[in-house]
Amino acid sequence: MRGLMQDYPLTIDSIFRHVEQHYGDGTIVTNNPGGVTRATYAEWAQRTRKLGGVLDTLGISAEGRVGTFGWNSQRHLELYFAAPCTGRVLHTLNVRLFPEQLTYIANHAEDEVVFVDRSVLPLFWPLVDTMTTVKQVVVMDDGTDNEIPDDPRVLDYETLLAEAQPVDFGVTDEWRAASMCYTSGTTGNPKGVVYSHRSTFLHTMGVMAPNAFGLGISDVAMPVVPMFHANAWGIAQAAPAAGSSLVMPGALMQPEALAKLIIDEGVTFTAGVPTIWQGVLPHLAGKPHKLRDIGCGGSAVPKALSEAYREQVGIPILQAWGMTETHPVASSGVLPNRYQDADDETKATQRARAGIPFLGVEARIVDSDTLEPQPWDDTATGELQVRGPWCAQDYYNPDAGVELTTADGWMKTGDVAAMDAFGSIRIADRTKDLIKSGGEWISSVDLENAIMSHPAVKEAAVVGIPHPKWDERPLACVVLKEGETATEQDILEHLKPLVAKWWMPEAVEFIDEVPKTSVGKFSKKDLRSRFAEYELKS
Amino acid sequence: MRGLMQDYPLTIDSIFRHVEQHYGDGTIVTNNPGGVTRATYAEWAQRTRKLGGVLDTLGISAEGRVGTFGWNSQRHLELYFAAPCTGRVLHTLNVRLFPEQLTYIANHAEDEVVFVDRSVLPLFWPLVDTMTTVKQVVVMDDGTDNEIPDDPRVLDYETLLAEAQPVDFGVTDEWRAASMCYTSGTTGNPKGVVYSHRSTFLHTMGVMAPNAFGLGISDVAMPVVPMFHANAWGIAQAAPAAGSSLVMPGALMQPEALAKLIIDEGVTFTAGVPTIWQGVLPHLAGKPHKLRDIGCGGSAVPKALSEAYREQVGIPILQAWGMTETHPVASSGVLPNRYQDADDETKATQRARAGIPFLGVEARIVDSDTLEPQPWDDTATGELQVRGPWCAQDYYNPDAGVELTTADGWMKTGDVAAMDAFGSIRIADRTKDLIKSGGEWISSVDLENAIMSHPAVKEAAVVGIPHPKWDERPLACVVLKEGETATEQDILEHLKPLVAKWWMPEAVEFIDEVPKTSVGKFSKKDLRSRFAEYELKS
């Protein structure tokens, strides 16, 4: 027996209509280098419909990939909806990727047009001839004075929009591709994920829920997480869908500028990777603000960072876990009720978890070879695998041998985790970052957390280095805070009471900076190759 | 191009697993006549799996209808999940319906078994032989001492459960029927609506959102709206799915008992029809409580009631609009941002609207004959029509001539509404309750609201009575508060400044009580037939 409910498709169109019809007086603020711009959702909606007309005029094919190369901005949000709502596929290019990666990705996705912020045009333009399918480059003038090439392929966003007619949107197949996003490339070449209308609609509802970001009509949301990577954690869809106003940092990603926006615009919810919040902290500490939650994820969130926010800003950090392959948000560290009355230390430890999957996401930990389930005792670890309507099934034209899904239909995350009795996830490490010492695994993340609790330490990354007897041993790469000093001995003494003896790093190297990926994560593959020939003293 | 995301079905199973895996320490409290019972979601989940085993043992067919006849309780929640998660179809029978309607509905739905609360067994048992498909009656002992018939068809819930084996759930088709619910029968015979797994999953996410009921892990939710009608407004699914604890009033629906539960159990969110909150008010006024929202709908929510709550309980009422045909919740009167700084009167007027549809529900107002759209100017009215993934397409085996859906795919609500520029809905009336006077429409709801703002008036219902010249004219049926007096003249004087002259009721009748439907709504069809022969004085 079939239900007798409407077969109404879950599409981005329907989100768009919802915003257009009901939240016309919500606002989008963009902090452009040329000055702050403000618009209502009503204005945005009208421009988005015109942008649909532009895509027609440009001759973008019915399922053509519409590339973007820009910061979080109102125009980027216009693209976020105009491309999928006209049946095209939005493809966000990460402005911080290496040139070869950009070329690789644009060609792999077969972008037909790329919309580029004027502020990053100098990064993009030199590559245009290497992108074989790109026929047009539309410049979005964000008020910088970068030279605009005199080339017939180059068009101006506002000019096109001024000339365009608004179009009707009409995607009716919820399984249709809506957008593409490539992974960070932390562990190798970026891999393409293709979101559908359905998955986007459901992820939007998922992140809107109170146990996730809890976005509602009186929120002011600022996605610091880039729209050019991992779908801005769904905030670019969920904020308008909830009638929350949006604050976009544009190209002005300096910590001071971000803190100022949070304060001046009355931001209530924001989200970014740990390095961002690391930088913003001193500019927010002690200042008046309206924040109720600061989302953070993308890599391990140091407990010390969350506690510093609690002490200096008044709210701890809300950890979230996810991957490009999960749209990207799949779980959050919202404090379970049983810890509401616990002491600060216990609460902080709980908040340092990736937490409970959202309704719609199922998680398990298994032996990655045998798929044998591991016990939920918070001690046993296994590969974290997930399934759900916003988890990816396959990559887009993957390299040979890359398999995302297990034989029994679960998505492999490449993360190693433990789960407690309530299925709360604790990320131990990435599979590739675990250190195999004498047949046992050492979590680089746990070691880093312990090292970063030393008051003189700004950042620490731990990688495995080859060892004749133990196979691999941990090497701690430590960045000290400005003006602070500490010796190898100091660090090791600090660790002694915190970690098992056989986890103790073999050596401590003081470095100027931990190398970062395009989205600000520790790039351990870079550290590993830097120290590949490391000579242990002992 | 198709997205490359998982084809993961949206099922009630997946909600169940989510609760079982992650919220095992959440609690369900039931206020049974025999005493309060408490269980954790872990215990509930285990019992629900066993109940699945019971349904197998009883031989309920693969898509068999599992009837229930009971109050809001933990056991009812076990049925809410065990029936659909084993592929069967839950069918909630309204314990307050007339015997003939119950017989009609049980036969229409073809219930194979009915689970009956002992407290309402005397209402049910006399009908059992009229229900031709019912083979078993399972008694849920809620601590009353009603006699249990000595009949081979009668079984005991706890005995069956004790003997049963827990089963694995495994529904994989999201379009599969999950449950059935019949409309209130306010306007005629109840009509059957068949929810699917997909619609239930999406409605669950919809009501969980902050702009709806905003349910999260630290909430304690008490559905006063019955599980036997209109799906308890989705709270029975959304609360567990959000990890909110549940408080179930059981058979103890007296205002005093409800107020006590709210206070004693720290309820943060509750929902019920206006008559319930009317009754609870004096027992809650001035008392300490943890409520953050009181949902109310099912019929017009008098502005005076909401304001009385704001003044005496500290929070205004949150209006919601919906129908059995919309699962049932489709919109809410959450205050838009532009009114955050308005005066109390303006806010109260805004809160008296059915408000903004939830993400996932689209609304329009049209001429019901021509489907011509009406302007969103808050003045023009038209039939309210909706569409979305939790709106019904068809009734279950409807009577000849009953058409739920328009030619262009919208669901007809039978409600007449205006919409403002932001698409906020203001319900004017039911089509069948509008009063046609001299070719123009008078809203009975507006008149009632105006009359109920008179301090001596407890309740007022306005119906059209035949009139030789004007076709129909309004008759005001008024119930005075205990100990208060007022004359027809007083009421009319009170109305003069509030309504147009031609809206003035032709007469005022003082009655003891407004007749109510099975779910506590004003039964205007009863009033109309009572006053069908009304002799106007003029």
Ligand SMILES: Nc1ncnc2c1ncn2[C@@H]1O[C@H](COP(=O)(O)OP(=O)(O)OP(=O)(O)O)[C@@H](O)[C@H]1O
């Ligand atoms: N809260 C968190 N704690 C720890 N790690 C996290 C957290 N959130 C995300 N991550 C890490 O980020 C990964 C997802 O990142 P993303 O999709 O941006 O690409 P990537 O994995 O860094 O790059 P690639 O897959 O190309 O190597 C997760 O698999 C996990 O390793």
Ligand SMILES: Nc1ncnc2c1ncn2[C@@H]1O[C@H](COP(=O)(O)OP(=O)(O)OP(=O)(O)O)[C@@H](O)[C@H]1O
């Ligand atoms: N907030 C509200 N304001 C005014 N009316 C409301 C509100 N919420 C619900 N209603 C009324 O309740 C109706 C839905 O009620 P329900 O599905 O319980 O059955 P019914 O319409 O009373 O019965 P039947 O359809 O059998 O006549 C709506 O169509 C509307 O008329």
Ligand SMILES: [Mg+2]
């Ligand atoms: Mg990855």
Ligand SMILES: [Mg+2]
């Ligand atoms: Mg109805």
